[in-house]
Amino acid sequence: MxxxxxxxxxxxxxxxxxxxxxxxxxxxxxxxxxxxxxxxxxxxxxxxxxxxxxxxxxxxxxxxxxxxxxxxxxxxxxxxxxxxxxxxxxxxxxxxxxxxxxxxxxxxxxxxxxxxxxxxxxxxxxxxxxxxxxxxxxxxxxxxxxxxxxxxxxxxxxxxxxxxxxTDRAPLTPAQPGVAEAPARLGCLSEVKGQERAKRALEIAAAGRHHLLMVGPPGAGKSMLAARLPGLMPPLTPIEALETSMIHSLAGTLEDGGISRSAPFCEPHHTASMAAIVGGGRGAKPGQISLAHNGVLFMDEFPEFPRQVLETLRQPIETGEVVVARANAHVRYPCRFLLIAAANPCRCGHLADPALACARAPNCGSDYMGKISGPLMDRFDLRLEVPAVSFLELDLPSTGESSAMIAERVAAARQVQAQRFADHPRARVNADASGSQLEQIAAPDAEGRALIVKASEKLGLTARGYHRILRTARTIADLDGATDIRAPHLAEAISYRLPFVAGG
Structure with a gap:
């Protein structure tokens, strides 16, 4: 039988x-x-x-x-x-x-x-x-x-x-879909005093899913800023929610048995293993980069992560998927995430303050940031120095825009991008645009072209860096409600590609 x-x-x-x-x-x-x-x-x-x-x-x-x-x-x-x-x-x-x-x-x-x-x-x-x-x-x-x-x-x-x-003795009623409650997001961006440039960078990053690197001394507010980024992210579309939930279902991390429309936020510790970050281990489970699919991956103390882990991020950032190789199979997981990295300028963190910096300054700064390879650094659309906040700024009342106000602009820019890439299944936001698409949607005017040529000569931009500037400028123009990319949009995008200067 x-x-x-x-x-x-x-x-x-x-x-x-x-x-x-x-x-x-x-x-x-x-x-x-x-x-x-x-x-x-x-x-x-x-x-x-x-x-x-x-x-x-x-x-x-x-x-x-x-x-x-x-x-x-x-x-x-x-x-x-x-x-x-x-x-x-x-x-x-x-x-x-x-x-x-x-x-x-x-x-x-x-x-x-x-x-x-x-x-x-x-x-x-x-x-x-x-x-x-x-x-x-x-x-x-x-x-x-x-x-x-x-x-x-x-x-x-x-x-x-x-x-x-x-056996039809007691037929069951079909189950009903469950909805997970949105996770409580602590804090509003208006609570962050000072750091206006960093807030603007977060807005651009959220609008176009542009990877962001923040470098600054301890206590400057890098982690505080990153923790408030989910409040700027728009709700996931039904397709995105289903994609993300399938990964979390495999990992057994779906809360309350329902699907959430909130963008995931993952923040692994710098001691996490390769399998924990990228995926693998027993059963080739998804790692943090896949659990952050369609959401945010925040990596604090970025240079402290093992070099092997950091270099493994390069391909997933470009392709939007990670392949976990096994002897008898290759397991693929999607991982289109927004990477927010934070780092101190050196090991002690006080490179810019002569009174507190160590005796090896400024060489300690170049050695410490040298843990981030050039090809990986080139994959950050936005590179930002976050200075220390003075006591006078801390003593002032909060007057900045709230997360809700910025989120409205981000949502409007995302809607524009959804219409723009409606016929391109592999692209959903400006960060996904290919080179040929950029020629159509991000072609600069004559003034802007002259500006980017000068910047390319001065900064030694790679082809990847050039395309990332165009993608960022396209997002800045979307936030401004502009159809064409003009010189001010390019100038702001270029300002986020400037190399870090040791000691300042």
Whole structure:
């Protein structure tokens, strides 16, 4: 007797359909799982036996063989517990085979038969919809999976409820999509006193998704500024929210089981490993750069990150995706993030203050910033020095614009870009524009062209630097509501590409 259930195996954010084939045959009693299972899948034997015991179901004194097909595809994770259990029950003719074959199942089983939440319900629902099948998943996962409205999602709390649903004794009501509450963003940009140039840079960065590097002494407000950037970001579009949530679903970090329209904000510590930042480790999980997809990645103490980690960022910044290479597979994750990096000018941080600087100044500054390679530095559209704030500025009342006021301008600029790139699926904001697109949307006038030629000769701009200036100028023009790029827009964009000067 052979019965088949369906589940999924994950490769990046893609879920590949897996047949869970169960054979009950005569022979010595046994329970084996084949098909490249990992340790968590192999241990499903004990969890399934205990869950059956809680339901007063005894396994027959026969040989049970579970094959996870395709057999050459690695199977990882405890979410195979439910399809294994249901395939056995179908082989024992406790549940109908045809009903089970119309479903994709995933879920971990507790020893008492409860279903435990697992990661990846949202990509699994996408795979079920593509194969025109329903999805059965644990109740805590139902709210996120139900966002794929092309497929019915049933979320039982126990294995018994799943069996009752498939036997039509107690059909389940389809789960409803859940909405995660927007995370509380602490503080407003108006609370930051002084640093008007840095606030303007944040506005430009948010409007066009331009990478920003802030360099300044300790206490200048770099982290405070970066923490307020999410308040300037517009809500995610439905497509962006779905993309981002699929990554967080795989990582098991979706809050309240729902999808959020707020841009993610990730701030890894500088001691984080390569796998934590870029992705990898057991199961090739997504890293911080992918969890920040369509949002903000804030890397404080930027030069303190391992050199290998920093250099690995170069390709994802350009391509918008990262490839985690394994011996038998290459896993791809999207990672179009806005990188905000903050750094002290030197190790002690007081390079500009002769009274506090160390004896190695100014060489210590060039050595410290030299940890950031030239090719990586060239990928920052905006490079900004953040000076210390004087006591007189701190003593003045807050008079700057609020985050809400700036967010309105950012949203208006993003709307212009959405219309501009409506026919270009690979570009959504100005930072994504290719060289050929820049010739059409960011061609400077005669005065602006003369200005950028002079800047190119003086600053030694690379081709990448030239294009990044045009992209930034296009965003500045969008914020001003201008159709054409003029010399003032280019001048402001060029001002953010000036090299850092040691000691000032």
């Amino acid at each position: 052979v019965a088949i259930a369906y589940s999924v195996a994950f490769e990046g954010i893609e879920a590949r359909l897996v047949e869970v084939q169960c054979s009950v045959a005569a022979g010595l009693p046994g329970f084996s799982i084949v098909g490249l299972p990992d340790k968590a899948v192999s241990e499903a034997r004990e969890r399934v036996k205990a869950a059956f015991g809680a339901m007063s179901i005894a396994l027959p004194s026969k040989r049970l063989t579970l094959n996870l097909s395709s057999a050459d595809l690695p199977k990882e994770g405890s979410h195979f517990d439910l399809p294994i259990a249901l395939a056995i029950l179908a082989a024992l003719e406790i549940i109908p085979k045809d009903e089970l074959a119309r479903c994709v199942c995933l879920g971990e089983l507790a020893l008492d038969g409860r279903m435990v939440a697992v990661a990846g319900a949202l990509p699994a629902a996408m795979a079920a919809a593509e194969d025109d099948r329903a999805l059965i998943c644990p109740r805590p996962c139902g709210a996120e999976a139900a966002w794929v409205q092309a497929v019915p999602v049933f979320a039982p709390a126990t294995l018994r409820e799943a069996v009752d649903h498939l």
